[in-house]
Amino acid sequence: MKILVVGKPNVGKTLFIIQLIKQFNVDNLTYTFIHHNGHKYKKKLSIDEGINLLVSDKANHTLNIHDFTIPIKKGKGKIEISVMDSCGILPIIHHIDTIREGIAQTLQQFKQASAIFHVIDSSCYVSDSIIDKEIYDFGLQQNNYLILANKIDIERGQLTVPRIKNDFSKAIVLPVSAKTGEGMREVIKYVNKLI
Template structure:
């Protein structure tokens, strides 16, 4: 599921609000939430990431994937992501190179 459309404010366009509603409904029905954070441009003040984190902690099977560790900046921010989201499992990955994906597969296998 893509969390695109979650905004910290109420959008004036009805179609955008409908998309946000659908996303939130999917979160509530999900058997697992894999929260992907772009570690190459991560900022601690991201309200959306914090909201997803707070919600995810209340659910079963919540996992944060710190993506783009193939980039230098991506690798450097992983410790900060782990610190900011210390109550969740954070797995560093690179979707581009596949690095770290074996850990994700192990996690998924435990779920099934």
């Protein structure tokens, strides 16, 4: 099972993945860094180290795929799922090569993913977002497409959730806070149905 987490820059994709890992009671982050040229290496970090290294307020901090492995208890055993963090998608051709390459790498992963988790920043949501609309249109063609209205810990984030649900009415929309963990129980239920 491969879940691709996508969205615009700075919507909280990386922090969402770390929060998801915490919800499954995993103490460490184990991920494979996949460079756009194909080079890969594995890394293991504590949750706090991961937040310090991987989460940033700076746009396009994640420039390559980070493929996180999450061991999940299933029956008497465990299975592993893959959750891929990706570069934020922009509506323009960026002038920096590494950002363009990161976006191209993200778009390539769309076809290989078993599920698409589309993160939208509800605290600054606008209805006419071209990128969110295009991800939505593509996501609806996939078997497992979920929208996460993130940042409901911010008052404006809570207020825009009904509008997001209305604008993306053909998809499941779950309000969450990657920062506080609010709403993650529903995400866990969704993931458990997939495996």
